[in-house]
Amino acid sequence: MTAAMPTTTDYAWADSGTLDDPYCLTLVRGLTPEEFMARVHAETRPQPMRLDANFHDTSYDLRSTGEALFIGAATVPGENWTLAYESNGHLGITAEAMIPVSLGTRVVSHYEGGNGRYRFFWAEDGDVRLDFDPLYAHDRRGSTPDALLDDMVEIGYDLRDDASVEDIDFTFPLIAASFALAERLTGIRVTPDLLADRTFLCGQARVPFPQDR
Incomplete structure (x- = not known):
């Protein structure tokens, strides 16, 4: 029996305030947390951390200096993937x-960056395949902007390119939709327990701060 494809219903928890606001979640195939941190040129810390108040406060304190972003990375149990998480960051x-x-x-x-700011990003072997704002899903960039159209339709994204602001359904669960679309690309089901039970290799990385983030 074929398993059902993930939908927003599977990720209702993500729109319920469980996540930090803002948050950024990244999944990377085939790299260890150490390899991931090396590729983003992060200065790692000796002690791992959980995604708790200390992680949150450290992220905000570092971001307030305007010098770097704080990020944690952990192995997904039983999978050849690393999950990276940012509170108040946009490195991913x-x-x-x-x-x-x-x-x-x-x-x-x-x-999700608060105040109606969202982003979904997919890159493969140095090529940005898809990059879009989930609130305006008709406006997609990347080398294969239509590669996930069928999935996006099934998940429920508004793909109309002629919709006015008044037509946009601002109640649509955009965070849950991003989680569902990410699972369709990675096969990784992210759950509250997966986030809460991990200890993360943490560090800080100097990155550009785009004005539209």
């Missing part, structure tokens, strides 16, 4: 940072 959706990470592998990231 910054092409300049993720294109080198994607060499020889696949990177899938999504982001």
Whole structure:
């Protein structure tokens, strides 16, 4: 029996306030957390951390200096994937940072920055395949902007290119949709327990701070 494809229903928890606001979550195939951190040129810390208040506060304190972003990376149990998480960061959706990470592998990231800011990013072997704002899913960039159209339709993204602001359904669970689309690309089901039970190799990386993030 074929397993059902993930939908927003599977990720209702993600739109319920469980995640940090803002957050950025990245999945990378075939790299260890140490290899991932090396590719983003992060200065790692000796002690691992959980995604708790200390992680959150450290992220915000570092971001407030305007010098670097804080990120944690952990192995997904039983899988050949690393999960990276940022609280108040955008490293995972910054092409300049993720294109080198994607060499020889696949990177899938999504982001919610508060105040209606969202991003979904997919890169493969140095090529940005898809990059779009989930709130305006008709406006997609990358070398294969239509590669996931069928999945996006099934998940429920609004793909109309002629919709006015008044037509946009702002109640659509965009965070859950990003999680579902990411799972379709990676096969990794992210759960609250997966995030809460991991200890993360943590560090800080200097990256560009795009004005639209």
